[in-house]
Amino acid sequence: MDTAYLIETIIKVVVILLIFSALAGIGTYFERKILAFMQRRLGPMYVGPYGLLQVAADGVKLFTKEDIVPTNVVAPIFKIAPVITAATAFMAAAAIPFFPEFTVFGYTVHPIVADVNIGILYILGMMAVGLYGPMLGGMASANKFSLLSAARTAAVFISYEVVSGLAILAPIMMVGSLSLVDFNNYQVGGISHWIVWSQPVAFILFWISAFAETGRTPFHLIANDHEIIDGFGTEYSGMRWGLFFIGEYANMFFISFVIPLIFLGGFGDGSFLGAIGLLAKVAFFFFFFLWTRAAWPDVRPDQLMWLCWKVLMPIAVINVVITGFVMMF
Amino acid sequence: MFEAIAFYLFAFLTITMFIITVTTSQALYALTALAAGMIFISAFFFILGADFLGAIQIIVYTGAVMALYAFGMMFFDTTRSVKEKQGNKFIITGLSTLAAVLVVLIVAAPMVSDNIVALYPAIDTMGNTQNVGLVLFTKYLVPFELAAVMLLVAMVAGIVLAGKKMDRSITLTNDAELEIEKNKKVLS
Numbered sequence: 001m002d003t004a005y006l007i008e009t010i011i012k013v014v015v016i017l018l019i020f021s022a023l024a025g026i027g028t029y030f031e032r033k034i035l036a037f038m039q040r041r042l043g044p045m046y047v048g049p050y051g052l053l054q055v056a057a058d059g060v061k062l063f064t065k066e067d068i069v070p071t072n073v074v075a076p077i078f079k080i081a082p083v084i085t086a087a088t089a090f091m092a093a094a095a096i097p098f099f100p101e102f103t104v105f106g107y108t109v110h111p112i113v114a115d116v117n118i119g120i121l122y123i124l125g126m127m128a129v130g131l132y133g134p135m136l137g138g139m140a141s142a143n144k145f146s147l148l149s150a151a152r153t154a155a156v157f158i159s160y161e162v163v164s165g166l167a168i169l170a171p172i173m174m175v176g177s178l179s180l181v182d183f184n185n186y187q188v189g190g191i192s193h194w195i196v197w198s199q200p201v202a203f204i205l206f207w208i209s210a211f212a213e214t215g216r217t218p219f220h221l222i223a224n225d226h227e228i229i230d231g232f233g234t235e236y237s238g239m240r241w242g243l244f245f246i247g248e249y250a251n252m253f254f255i256s257f258v259i260p261l262i263f264l265g266g267f268g269d270g271s272f273l274g275a276i277g278l279l280a281k282v283a284f285f286f287f288f289f290l291w292t293r294a295a296w297p298d299v300r301p302d303q304l305m306w307l308c309w310k311v312l313m314p315i316a317v318i319n320v321v322i323t324g325f326v327m328m329f
Numbered sequence: 330m331f332e333a334i335a336f337y338l339f340a341f342l343t344i345t346m347f348i349i350t351v352t353t354s355q356a357l358y359a360l361t362a363l364a365a366g367m368i369f370i371s372a373f374f375f376i377l378g379a380d381f382l383g384a385i386q387i388i389v390y391t392g393a394v395m396a397l398y399a400f401g402m403m404f405f406d407t408t409r410s411v412k413e414k415q416g417n418k419f420i421i422t423g424l425s426t427l428a429a430v431l432v433v434l435i436v437a438a439p440m441v442s443d444n445i446v447a448l449y450p451a452i453d454t455m456g457n458t459q460n461v462g463l464v465l466f467t468k469y470l471v472p473f474e475l476a477a478v479m480l481l482v483a484m485v486a487g488i489v490l491a492g493k494k495m496d497r498s499i500t501l502t503n504d505a506e507l508e509i510e511k512n513k514k515v516l517s
C-alpha cells in the first residue's frame with residue numbers, strides 16, 4: 001500500500017465529509033424555500049440575501065445551545081445514537097462513485113473512496129445500520145413518544161429492507177455484478193440503454209422504499225410531528241439533534257446518487273457532460289423528496305405495513321421471477 | 330501492516346462488545362453491544378478479502394438484532410436494569426471458559442496439523458461473489474435447498490400461529506363493536 005494511495009484516500013474522505021455535511025445544511029435551506037414556494041410563502045428571507053445565511057444562523061444556534069441530557073435516560077446510548085445516524089450515512093458514501101474518473105496534472109483520480117465489488121450491498125447495509133440511530137435514541141430517551149417512534153423504526157426497517165432488496169435484485173441479475181461502477185458501464189450506450197426502460201417496476205419499488213429508508217414524508221412515521229411530537233428527537237437538543245438531521249439529509253443526497261446510478265445511466269460515458277447529467281439527476285431526485293413532502297399527507301402505520309407486505313413485496317417477487325424467465329429464454 | 334492493525338483493533342473491539350453483552354444487566358446495553366459486535370465481525374471478512382460475506386454479515390445481523398430489540402421493547406422497560414437471578418458464579422465461569430477453550434481446540438487442531446485441504450479452492454479470475462455462488466449451487470446445493478425448506482416451514486408455522494384473526498382490522502372496526510366484544514369476553 002503506497003503513500004500516494006493513502007494520501008489520495010484521505011483527501012477524498014475529507015472532501016466528501018466537508019461537501020456533504022455542508023450540503024446537508026444547505027439542504028434544509030432548499031427544503032424551506034421549496035416548501036414555501038409551493039405553499040405561497042416566502043420562506044427564510046431576513047438573514048442575508050434571500051435568507052441564504054439562515055443556514056449559518058441555524059448552525060451557530062445548534063452548536064452553542066446548551067447540551068441537555070435528561071435525568072432518566074440511558075446516557076451512553078442516548079449520546080451515541082445521533083453519532084450512529086450521521087456516521088453510517090457517510091460510511092455508506094464510501095462505495096458511491098460520485099463522478100467519472102478525471103485527470104488532474106497527469107494524475108488520474110477515481111472519485112470513489114473504496115471501489116469494492118459489492119458496492120450496492122454495502123450501501124444498502126450501511127443505510128440499514130443508520131436506522132439504529134433513531135431506534136436507540138427512542139429507546140434510551142425514557143419518553144413514551146420516543147418509544148413509539150423506536151417501535152415504528154423497527155417495523156419500517158424490517159419491512160422496507162425486504163422491498164428494496166427484492167427490487168434491486170432484478171437489475172443485479174441483468175448486470176451480473178454488485179459494483180455501482182459496473183452498473184454505470186452497463187448503461188453507457190445512452191438513454192436507450194438505461195435500466196429503467198427494462199426494469200420500470202423495480203425502479204418504482206426502489207424509489208418508494210428509498211422514501212421509507214430515509215424517513216421522508218409519505219412514510220415520515222418515525223418522527224411524525226403531529227402524532228408523536230418529534231419521535232426519537234423529542235428529548236434531544238443542540239448539536240445532538242443536529243447530527244440526526246445531518247444524517248437524514250446526507251442519506252437523502254446519497255440515495256439520490258444511488259437511484260440514477262442504478263436505473264438512469266449514472267454519469268454515462270464519463271465525459272464532462274455526463275458528470276453534469278448525473279448532478280442534474282441527483283438534483284431532481286432531491287427535489288422530488290421535497291416536492292412529495294409539500295404535496296402528500298403521511299400514511300398511517302397500518303397502511304404502511306399493508307402497502308409493504310400485501311402490495312409491494314408480491315410485486316417485487318413477481319418482477320424477479322419474470323426477469324429470471326426472460327433472461328433464461 | 331494495515332491488515333495487522335485492523336485485525337487487532339477489530340479483535341479487541343469485538344471481544345469487548347461481547348463481554349459487555351454477557352456481563353451487563355441493562356437490556357439496552359446488552360442489545361447494543363451485541364449489534365456492534367456482530368457488525369465488527371464483518372471487518373474480519375473484509376480483511377480476508379471476502380467482501381460479499383462481510384456485507385451479508387452486516388445486512389443479516391442488523392436485521393436479526395433489530396428483531397431482538399423489538400422483543401426487548403415488548404418485555405422490558407429498557408431504561409432500567411434487569412434484576413437477574415444469579416446462581417453459582419464459579420460454575421458458570423468455569424463451564425463457559427471450558428466451552429470456549431474446547432471450541433478453539435476443535436477448530437485449531439486441524440489447522441495446526443495442516444490437515445485442511447480446500448476441496449473447491451477459490452478461482453482467482455472470478456470475484457468472490459461468483460465464487461460463493463459457484464460452491465453454494467454445486468457442492469452445497471442439497472444443504473442449501475434443505476435450509477430453504479426449513480425456512481419455508483418456519484414461515485408457514487409463523488403465519489398459522491399469528492394469522493388467526495388476520496382478515497379483521499381493528500382500525501376499521503368502530504369503537505362500539507369493540508366495546509360489545511370486550512363485554513362478551515368479560516361475561517363468558
